[in-house]
Amino acid sequence: AGLEVGPGTAVIVHTGGMIPDGVDAVVMIENTQLAGEGEIEGRKPVAPGENVIEIGEDISPGDLILPAGHRIRAQDVGGLFAVGITEVTVARQPRVVVFATGDEVIPPDQQTRPGQVRDVNSYTVSALVEQAGGVAIRGGILPDDWETLLERAREAFEGADMLVLSAGSSVSVRDMTAEVFNRLGEPGVLVHGIATRPGKPTILAMADGKPLMGLPGNPVSAFVQFTMIGLPIVYRLQGAEPPRRLSVRVRLATNVASVAGREDYVPTRLVEHEGELWAEPIFFKSNLIFTLVHADGLLRVPLDRTGLEAGEMVEVHLFAREG
Structure with missing residues (x-):
């Protein structure tokens, strides 16, 4: 405290430390050498302000540190701690319930028989949900039975922020997904079929303010459509802008x-x-x-x-x- 440095004098300053009055530049120690007892010699000239960070140069009082909806990265953690902020209010992770449907669908740990396929979609969609910061809840495999499908969807809907059903969205005798969505709340189905490949039979719906998505049973179709449409919804549920796709x-x-x-x-x-x-x-x-x-x-x-x-x-x- 009160230390001043005049012409022809110097003082050791540690990285990140405050500089005393009278100092306007810092010479890195590797650019100095001892010239005698109590004397050092600078081997490289420095300009005023060199190796010095001015007050407010990094961040100033009143500056916005992070905007609302920003997903916190490792460097953001460092920035928060640097200004003494150790707690922040964050959005609740959205709960996304994912069902696979179809009499032919079996768990991935079971051996397939003719006419059967392993459940791929609920696992890939769940992984995408987690990647986007949501909480994926796999609801299991539902049979092609109207009453069971509606009952299980209603149960899951109560505690979910978003509901995803894989398969059952193609126009066929088995098509029950759209009607289930209509029964869950208003306004119901908004889109049934989109002009893309793969994934044309995708269903998009809203029920009492909650998004619903019906995905095709084919794995590539389901993955592509959830990547392009479902992931942005998961980000929006967190109050965040979807990240720019690389x-x-x-x-x-x-x-x-x-x-x-x-x-x-x-x-x-x-x-x-x-x-x-x-x-x-x-x-x-x-x-x-x-x-x-x-x-x-x-x-x-x-x-x-x-x-x-x-x-x-x-x-x-x-x-x-x-x-």
């Missing part, structure tokens, strides 16, 4: 056919060729989950295009990577 502009390796008036999403891997990244589409059937396992992202074919040509620059939306 994408890259790369050259297309092969032609991709499409139909005007429909937006296509094609699983795509990125390959390097002669120092340049190329998009290599993985042509697929919507029930083949490993087309996604082997992909780095989704190639989008816009509504107004009838296809994309090999060699043109395209945009690939990258899958999020954890860890």
Whole structure:
């Protein structure tokens, strides 16, 4: 306290420490050497203000530290602690109940018989929910029985912030998802079928202020539609803006056919060729989950295009990577 440094004098200051009066620059210790008893020599000149942080340069009183809806990152934790904030009010994690439906669907730990498939969708959707900060609650597998489906959906709806049913959304004899949604509350089904591939039979609904989503049974369709539509809903339930999707502009390796008036999403891997990244589409059937396992992202074919040509620059939306 009260220490002053005049011309021809210096004092040791530790990193992050306050500088005494009369000092306007700091020489890093590795740029100094002893020149005699009680004397040091600077081996590198410094300009006024060099290696000095002015008061308020990092953050000042009244500055917004983090906006509402911001998802706290590791660096944000450091910033909060740096200004002495050790507790913050956060949004409650939304509870998303996910059901698989279908007499042919069995748990993934069971051996399949002819006509049976393992439950893939409730697990992939649940993983996406957790990735977005929600709490995924797998409700199990429901049979193709109207009374059971409605009863279990009503029970889950009471404690959920969002309800997702996988399968049962195609127009068929088994189509009960849309009617279940209509029975849960107003206004009911808003959209039944969207102009995309994969995932055309997707259902979107609202019941008493809660979002409901009916996904196709095919794993690729369910994954793509929940990624593109469901994830933003989970973020909104937390009062947060959906994060900007990471994408890259790369050259297309092969032609991709499409139909005007429909937006296509094609699983795509990125390959390097002669120092340049190329998009290599993985042509697929919507029930083949490993087309996604082997992909780095989704190639989008816009509504107004009838296809994309090999060699043109395209945009690939990258899958999020954890860890």
